[in-house]
Amino acid sequence: MxxxxxxxxxxxxxxxxxxxxxxTVLAGALMTMPALAADAPAGSGPALTVERMLGxxxxxxxxxxxxxxxxxxxLVTYLKAKADDANKxxxxxxxxxxGTDRLLVDSNQFSAKESEEERGRRERQRIRDTGIVDYxxxxxxxxLLFPMAGDVFIMPQGGSPKxxxxxxxxKDAAIDARFAPGGTLVSYxxxxxxxxxxxxxxxxxxxxxxxxxxxxxxTAEFVAQEELKRNTGxxxxxxxxxxxxxxxxxxxxxxxxxxxxxxxxxxxxPQRYPFAGGPNAKVTLQIMDAASGKVASVNLGDPANYYxxxxxxxxxxxxxxxxxxxxxxxRLDLLAVNPAxxxxxxxxxxxxxxxxxxxxxxxxxxxxKILWAxxxxxxxxxxxxxxxxxxxxxxxxxDWMVDAVAGVDEAAGRVFFTGFREGxxxxxxxxxxxxxxxxxxxTTEDGWHGAVMAAxxxxxxxxxxxxxxxxxxxxxxxxxxxxxxxxENKLDETHPFAPYLAGEIQPEYGVLKADDGSDxxxxxxxxxxxxEAAKTSGRKYPAIVNAYGGPAAALVTHAWGDAQTGxxxxxxxxxxxxxxxxxxxxxxxxxxxxxxxxxxxxxVEVADxxxxxxxxxxxxxxxxxxxxxxxxxxxxFMTIIMLTRAPxxxxxxxxxxxxxxxxxxxxAYTERYLGMPQxxxxxxxxxxxxxxxxxxxxxxxxxxxxxxxxxxxxxTKLLRALQQQETQFNLMTYPGQRHxxxxxxxxxxRYNTMLDFFDRTLRPAGGAGAVTAGGAPQAGTx
Numbered sequence: 001m002x003x004x005x006x007x008x009x010x011x012x013x014x015x016x017x018x019x020x021x022x023x024t025v026l027a028g029a030l031m032t033m034p035a036l037a038a039d040a041p042a043g044s045g046p047a048l049t050v051e052r053m054l055g056x057x058x059x060x061x062x063x064x065x066x067x068x069x070x071x072x073x074x075l076v077t078y079l080k081a082k083a084d085d086a087n088k089x090x091x092x093x094x095x096x097x098x099g100t101d102r103l104l105v106d107s108n109q110f111s112a113k114e115s116e117e118e119r120g121r122r123e124r125q126r127i128r129d130t131g132i133v134d135y136x137x138x139x140x141x142x143x144l145l146f147p148m149a150g151d152v153f154i155m156p157q158g159g160s161p162k163x164x165x166x167x168x169x170x171k172d173a174a175i176d177a178r179f180a181p182g183g184t185l186v187s188y189x190x191x192x193x194x195x196x197x198x199x200x201x202x203x204x205x206x207x208x209x210x211x212x213x214x215x216x217x218x219t220a221e222f223v224a225q226e227e228l229k230r231n232t233g234x235x236x237x238x239x240x241x242x243x244x245x246x247x248x249x250x251x252x253x254x255x256x257x258x259x260x261x262x263x264x265x266x267x268x269x270p271q272r273y274p275f276a277g278g279p280n281a282k283v284t285l286q287i288m289d290a291a292s293g294k295v296a297s298v299n300l301g302d303p304a305n306y307y308x309x310x311x312x313x314x315x316x317x318x319x320x321x322x323x324x325x326x327x328x329x330x331r332l333d334l335l336a337v338n339p340a341x342x343x344x345x346x347x348x349x350x351x352x353x354x355x356x357x358x359x360x361x362x363x364x365x366x367x368x369k370i371l372w373a374x375x376x377x378x379x380x381x382x383x384x385x386x387x388x389x390x391x392x393x394x395x396x397x398x399d400w401m402v403d404a405v406a407g408v409d410e411a412a413g414r415v416f417f418t419g420f421r422e423g424x425x426x427x428x429x430x431x432x433x434x435x436x437x438x439x440x441x442x443t444t445e446d447g448w449h450g451a452v453m454a455a456x457x458x459x460x461x462x463x464x465x466x467x468x469x470x471x472x473x474x475x476x477x478x479x480x481x482x483x484x485x486x487x488e489n490k491l492d493e494t495h496p497f498a499p500y501l502a503g504e505i506q507p508e509y510g511v512l513k514a515d516d517g518s519d520x521x522x523x524x525x526x527x528x529x530x531x532e533a534a535k536t537s538g539r540k541y542p543a544i545v546n547a548y549g550g551p552a553a554a555l556v557t558h559a560w561g562d563a564q565t566g567x568x569x570x571x572x573x574x575x576x577x578x579x580x581x582x583x584x585x586x587x588x589x590x591x592x593x594x595x596x597x598x599x600x601x602x603x604v605e606v607a608d609x610x611x612x613x614x615x616x617x618x619x620x621x622x623x624x625x626x627x628x629x630x631x632x633x634x635x636x637f638m639t640i641i642m643l644t645r646a647p648x649x650x651x652x653x654x655x656x657x658x659x660x661x662x663x664x665x666x667x668a669y670t671e672r673y674l675g676m677p678q679x680x681x682x683x684x685x686x687x688x689x690x691x692x693x694x695x696x697x698x699x700x701x702x703x704x705x706x707x708x709x710x711x712x713x714x715x716t717k718l719l720r721a722l723q724q725q726e727t728q729f730n731l732m733t734y735p736g737q738r739h740x741x742x743x744x745x746x747x748x749x750r751y752n753t754m755l756d757f758f759d760r761t762l763r764p765a766g767g768a769g770a771v772t773a774g775g776a777p778q779a780g781t782x
Contacts, residue, residue, distance in 0.1 A: 045499050045500055045501070045502040045503050046499055046500065047503075047573065048500050048503065048565075048569060048570055048573050049570070050567070050570060050748055050751040050752050050755065051748055052500075053565065053566060053567070053569075053570055053751070054086075054744055054747055054748055054751075055086070055744075056082075056083070056084055056085055056086040057083050057084075057086060057496045058081060058086040058496065059496050059497045059500070059565040060470050060471060060496075060497070060560065060564075060565055061470045061471070061487075061489040061491075061495055061496055061497065062080065062081075062487050062489060063080070063081060063471055063487070064078035064079065064080055064092075064473055064486065064487055065078065065079045065080075065089065065129070066078060066079040066133075066134065066135065067452055067461055067463075067473065067486075068137065068452065069452070069453075069454040069455065069459070069461070070093075070137055070141040071137055071138075071139055071140060071141035071455055071456075072140075072141045072456070073096075073454045073455065073456050073457050073459060074095065074096060074097065074141075075093045075094065075095055075096065075141070076093070076094040076096065076461065076475065076486060077091065077092065077093045077094075077104070077135070077137075077144070078091075078092055078093075078094070078473075078486075079091060079092070079129070079131075079132060079133070079135070080092045081129065082107075082131075087128060087129055087130060087742075087744060088107060088129060088130050088131040089107065089129045089130075089131045089132055089133065090103060090104075090105060090106050090107050090131060090132060091103075091104045091105040091107075091132050091135055091144070091146065092104060094486055096475060096483070096484065099484060101486075104144070104155070105132055105146065105155065105161060107130075107131030107132045107148070108131075110148045110149055111148075111149040113149045113150065114130070114149065114150075115150045115167070115172075115173035115175075117172075117173045117175050118147070118150065118173055118175060120708065121175060121176075121225070121231070122742075123708065123709070123738050123739065123740055123742075128740065128742050132146050132148060133147075134146060134147055136177075136178050136179060137179070138179040138183030139179070139181060139182060139183050140183055141157070142156060142157060142183065143155065143156045143157070143179075143183065144156075144157070145177060145178065145179055145186060146161075147174065147175065147177050149167070150165075150167035150172075150173035150174065151163050151164075151165045151166065151167050151173075151174060152164050152165045152174045152177040152186060152188055152197075154186065154199070164186065164197050164199075164202075164204075165188070165190070165197070165204075167190075170190060170191065171191075172190045172191035173190065174188040174189070174190045174195075175188065175189050175190070176188060176189050176218070176219075176231075176232055176233070176234075180196065180236050180240040180243075180290075181236055181237075181238055181239055181240045182239070182240050183199075184198065184199055184200060185197065185198060185199065185240065186199065187218075187234065187236070187243070189216075189217070189218045189219055189233070189234075191211070191212075192211030192212055192213075192215065192216035192217065192219070193206055193207070193208045193209060193210075193211040193216075193217055193218075194206070194207045194208045194211075194217045194218035194234060194243075194245055195207065196290075207243070207245075207288060207290075207293075208245075213251075214249060214250040214251040214253075214272065215247070215248070215249050215250075215251075216233075216247075216248045216250075217233070217245055217246065217247055217248070218232075218233045218234040218245045218246060219233040219246060219248050220232055220233045220246070221233075221246075221248050221250065221280075221281040221283060222272065222273065222274065222281075222666070223274055223280065223281075223307075223666050223667055223668035223669075224283075224307070224308070224668075226666065226668070226669075226709060227666060227668035227669045227672075228307060228309055228325075228358060228668060229358065229360070230308075230309065230310065233245060233246035233248065234246070235311045235312070235313065235320070236313075237313045237317040237320070237339065238313055238315060238316065238317040239317050240290060241289065241290060241291070241317060241339075242287050242288065242289060242290060242317065242320075242339040243287070243288050243290055244285060244286070244287045244288075244298075244311050244313075244320050244337075244339070245285075245286055245287075245288070246283050246284070246285060246286075246308065247283070247284045247285075247286055248281050248282070248283050249281060249282040249283075250272040250281045250282075252279040252281075252282070253272040253273065253274050253278075253279055253280065253281055254272070254273060254274070254275060254278060254279075255270055255271070255272055256270070256271045256272070256273045256711065257269070257270055257271075258270075258271050258706060258708055258711075259705065259706070260705075260706040260736060261705050261706060261735030261736045269706075269708075271708055273666065273708075273711070274666055274667045274668075275663060275664060275665070275666065275667070276662060276663050276664075276665055276666065276667055276670035276671055276674070276676075276677055276683075277663065277667070277671070277676050277677035277678060278667065279304070280303075280304065280307075280327070280667050280668075282303040282304070283303055283307070283308045284297065284298070284300065284303055284308075285297075285298040285300060285308060285311070285322065285337075286298065286342075287320065287337070287339045287342060289339075289340070296338075296339065296340060296341055296342035297342050298320075298322070298337050298342045298344060299342065299344060300322070300324050300335070300344065301324075304327070305326065305327050306324050306325060306326055306327060307324075307325040307326075307327065307329075307668065308322070308324065309323040309324065309325040309332065309358055310322070310323035310358070310360070310362065311323075312362050312364060313364065314336075314364045314368070315364045315365065315366050315368075316368075317339075318339075319336045319337060319338060319339070320336075320337040320339055321334065321335070321336060321337075321347075321362065321364060321370070322334075322335040322336075322337050322344075323335070323358070323362075325356070325358065327667075327671065328355075328671065328675070328676075329355045329356055329668075329671070329672045330351060330352050330353070330354070330355060330356065331349060331350070331351050331352075331356070332349065332350040332351075332356050332358075333346050333348075333349050334346070334347045334348045334349075334362075334372075334389060335347065347370075347385075347388060347389035348372075348385070348389040348392070350374055350375075350376065352375075352591070354591070354595040354598045355595065355598070355672045355673065356375070357375060357380070357591075357594075359373045359380070359404070360404065360405075361373035361382070361402075361404060361405040361417075363405060363408050363415075365408065365410060366410055368386075368387040369384060369385060369386055369387060370384075370385040370386075370387070370389055371383075371384060371385075371405065371408065371415060372384075372385050372389070372392060373402060373405070374392075375591050377397070378399075378590050378591045378592060379398070379399055379400060379401050379402075379590045379591070380401045380402045380403075381394055381395070381396040381397055381398075381402055382394070382395040382396045382402055382405070382415060382417065382432065383395060384434055393437075394437070395415065395432045395433075395434070395437045396417075396419075396432055396437070396439055398421070399590065400419065400420050400421045400590075401419060401420045401424075401588055401589070401590060402417055402418075402419040403417070403418040403419045403420065403427065403588075404417060404418050405417045406418060406429065406450075406451040406452065406453050406460070407451070407452075407453025407454075407460070408434075408453075409453070409458050409478065410434075412458060412478065413433055413434045413435055414431045414432065414433055414434065414478075415431065415432050415433075415434060416429065416430070416431045416442075416451055416453055416460065417429075417430055417431070417432070418430070418449070418450060418451060420588050421439070421441070422441075422446075424521065424554065424582075424588040424589055425446075425509070425521060425556060425557050425558045426446050426447060426448070426557075426558050427447075427448045427449055427450070427557070427559070428441055428442075428443045428444075428449050429441075429442045429443045429449045429450070429451045429460075429462065429480075430442060442476075442479075442480040443462070443464070443480065445464070445466065446466060446558050447464055447465060447466030447467070447469065447558045447559060447560075448464065448465050448466070448557055448558065448559035448560075449462065449463065449464050450462070450463040450464075451463070458477065458478030459475060459476065459477060459478070459483065460475075460476050460478075461473060461474070461475060461476075461486070462474050462475070462476045462480075462482070465559050465560035465561070466558055466559065466560060467506065467507060467558055467559075467560065467563070467564070468491070468506075468560075469489075469491065469560060470489045470491060470495070470497065470560050470564075471487070471489060471560060472485070472487055472488060472489050473485075473486040473487040474486060474487075474488075497564075497565060503528075503573060504564070504569070505525045505526065505527065505528065505569060505572045505573060506525075507523045507524065507525055507563040507564075508523070508524045508525070508526065509521070509522070509523055509524075509556070509558075510522055510524065512581070512611050512612065512615055513611075514583075514584055514604070514607070514608050514611065515604075515607055515611075516584075516604075518584055518589075518593060518596075520581055520582065520583065520584075520608055520611060520612070521556045521581070521582055522556060522579055522580060522581040522582075522612055522615075523555075523556045523563060523579070523580045523581075524577065524578065524579045524580075525563060525568060525569065525571075525572035525577070525578040526572070526577055526621070527541055527572055527573070527575050527576070527577065530577065530621040531620075531621050533621065534620040534621035535620070539621070540620075540621060540622060540623035540624075541575060541576065541577050541621055541622060541623060542575070542576055542577070542622075542623050542626035542627070542628065542758075542762040542763060543576060543577035543578070543579060543616045543622050543623070543626070543627050543628070544571055544576045544577070544578050544579075544627070544628040544629070544630065544758060544762070545578075545579045545580070545581065545609065545612060545613065545616075545627065545628070545629045545630075545650075546562075546567075546568055546578065546579075546580050546629075546630055546631060546635070547580065547581060547582075547583070547609060547629070547631045547635050547638050547639075548586070548631055548632075548633070548634055548635040548638070549582075549583050549585065549586065549605045549609070549631065549634060549635060549637075549638040550585065550586070550601075550633075550634030550635070550637075550638075551585055551586065551587060551594055551597070551673060552587070552634065553586070553587070554582045554586045554587050554588050554589075555580050555582060556580055556581065556582045563580070567751055567754075568580065570751070570755070571755070571758070574755065574759075576628075576758070576762075577616065577619075577621070577622050579612055579616055581608065581609060581611075581612040583604070583605040583608035583609055584596035584597065584604045584605060584608055585597035585601075585604065585605050597673065598673060599673070599674055599675055599680070599682040599685075600682060600685050600686060601637070601641075601662070601673065601674065601686035602637075602638075602641040602645060602685070602686050602688075603685075605638065605641075606641060606642060606645045606646055609629075609638070609642060609646070610646050610649055613627055613646075613649050613650065623764075625651065626651050626762040626763070626764070627649065627650045627651055627762075628650060628651065628652045628653065628654070628758050628761070628762050629642050629643070629650045629652075629653040629654075630653060630654040630655070630656070630754060630758075631655070631656065632656035632657055633656065633657050633658075633659070633709075633710060633739065634659065635656065636655035636656045636657050636658030636659070636701075636702075636710075637655070637658045637659045637660070637688065639653040639654065639655035639656075639658065639699075640653065640655050640658055640660065640688045640695075640699065640718070641688060643695050643696060643697045643699060644688060644691040644692055644694050644695045645691050645694070647694045647695065647696035647697070648696050648697070650697050651697050651698065651761060651762060652697050652698040652699070652700075652757065652758060652761035652762055653697060653698070653699055653700070654699075654700045654702060654754045654757055654758070655699065655700070655701050655702070656702045656703070656750075657702070657703050657704065657707055657709075657710045657714075657715075657739055658688070658701065658703075658710070658714060658715070658718070659710050659714055660687070660688045660689065660714040660715070660717055660718040661683075661687055661688075661689065661714060661717055662674055662677075662683050662686055662687065663677050663683055664711060664713050664714050664717070665710065665714075666709075674686055688718065689717075689718075689721060692718075692721055692722070692725065692727075693725055695722075695727060698728075698729075698730070698757075698761040699722075699727075699729045699730065700729065700730035700731070700732070700753075700754070700757045701715055701718065701719070701729065701730070701731050701732075702731075702732050702733075702734075702750055702753065702754065703715045703733055703734070704733075704734045704736075704737030704738050704739060704741060704746075705733050705734060705735050705736070705737065706735070706736050706737060706738050707737070707738050707739045708738055708739065709738070709739035710739055712733075715731075715733075719731065730757060732749075732750070732753050734746050734749075734750065
């Protein structure tokens, strides 16, 4: 067994780990009894277990990921999970004219080997699948490209895959592969250097040569991938005359030894991790003339003071459009860069008193104008700017948020985008005119709609899910009329979820008021018969709150998801009332709502979650003495905070991969919301240790031992503090698991462990999920 420790502390860390285990109650040793099921109506079908929740075929039905139109618009390609393995995907194509689909590439024909670089990229991009997980087209739609097992493969339409790299010989995986414009070159990063492969000549050429150790080219550093959502480090100009790329120097970033436990033993993985307040990687930008090899260095200032956020190109390739974000993330500059000289000029600047949210909505139009997005009004909206961005005209407006640009039909003069005009629970597709700014809704049904636009012809791919509809995918025309289904996903007798429909518990939606008058949206699942049982016999049911609570995600939506086929549904079917509430500090509501926790995590969000708990306790069918709380990552932090800053409200909490000391988390996320550790008391005020002695209620901590995002240091520091104050707790660790818990069997064990924990701590002795009014509920067995 082992832990994550900073360089130079490995021996002491191992000793501390042994002491922690000696004083810890392991939940797995207590998992000897099956979960107690709720009272289910006759004929309700089979029980929905954690094993089936995560099994194959997927309960959500068929799904497609990575959906794209071919460049000529005749095909739709996508990644589809295997029927016997919901977590392994193959590459498929749908012929729109013929109305038929076919398997293009079966991932089983390739080795399942995965390099550390590939695994890390998959973790950063939150890709749970294995098999073929990425692919791309050339400009003409003649050839496909996909990475697999450390190598790059190309496949002409109607042909067979051909490997163009050889990781067995080079000993390094090729990552971030794509076609250059024109389709004659393939570019990729291998062994810290940037390469191109000439398809006609069958020759590879290195564009950079001295990348090694802590120096790399064409890569996205850790925080760029994890927090800025920039997953690449190089960008071709239109016509492929120039290639802009990063030079990343991580020599000043602290080196961490991460112990990766797997079935074959322990691997010590060195990792450069930028802790809050410490040095970031030095990222600079260079632009190469691809033919001559001449390189222009771009002077963006001192790399210690900025993040390279985004790089795009004007449509004619005359300038690179670079977004430079200040380290405190309160200033964003849009820069125009001369690719031949590296000369820089500022086009526009966005500023905020708290923090700015990056977007990927810049579009360089053929007429030289720029489509831009800004939250300058407090809500994200679209703007059309002139060539120099001296004048920007709002295309959308109002107290609602645009989400993302889906595409631009310049011939028709319309921008297609997604947003929340109808409210934060519904995600719709709209179009707006570049000339008039007239917004048209292309979707109307409540739920979660998405769009992928074709490069030509105005067609688009429409994804949809709702509380009663698993994810669907169809081809639509420019007016929003369906052309054909790709995945209809009818919830009929043939659907994988059909056996469980009779016992399905539908989410109920509502709104509470925060102390400042803000609306707090919640979702609640109530076991069948609970209301009637409370009236007739006074029975009450334990309740559990699930929250993320942080600025990266909102959980309450009108989408099909966890409430239908996930852990919240399993909990409800096991006799728990389940509530999910999005507190202040979560997204989709505007900058004021999002920044309510600025410089103070664990403040207003605690008050908001207590509002939810108070409402639960007011319900006649809820046992207010037996409330639980759980969450993962920021939600794990929230779990501990609720037990310490609202002691006595919750009887038990299960914290997954919690950040306990924000100094142990990365620069970009933490400094965005809390500032620098050396400035003020934000880190102390936001730490779980500030009020740890006030903890009340049973605590379980769950953490993957190979977590390369929220390091295991967070948990070991917490466990030591709990031991020193003689607080009992439960612990379950998972060898080899990172932050996302992508192993199916580890996930099954994790959720069953939490279910068992809540059964032991929230159910009165001898009860099966409910108590009678006037009874004396007993504390759960630790």
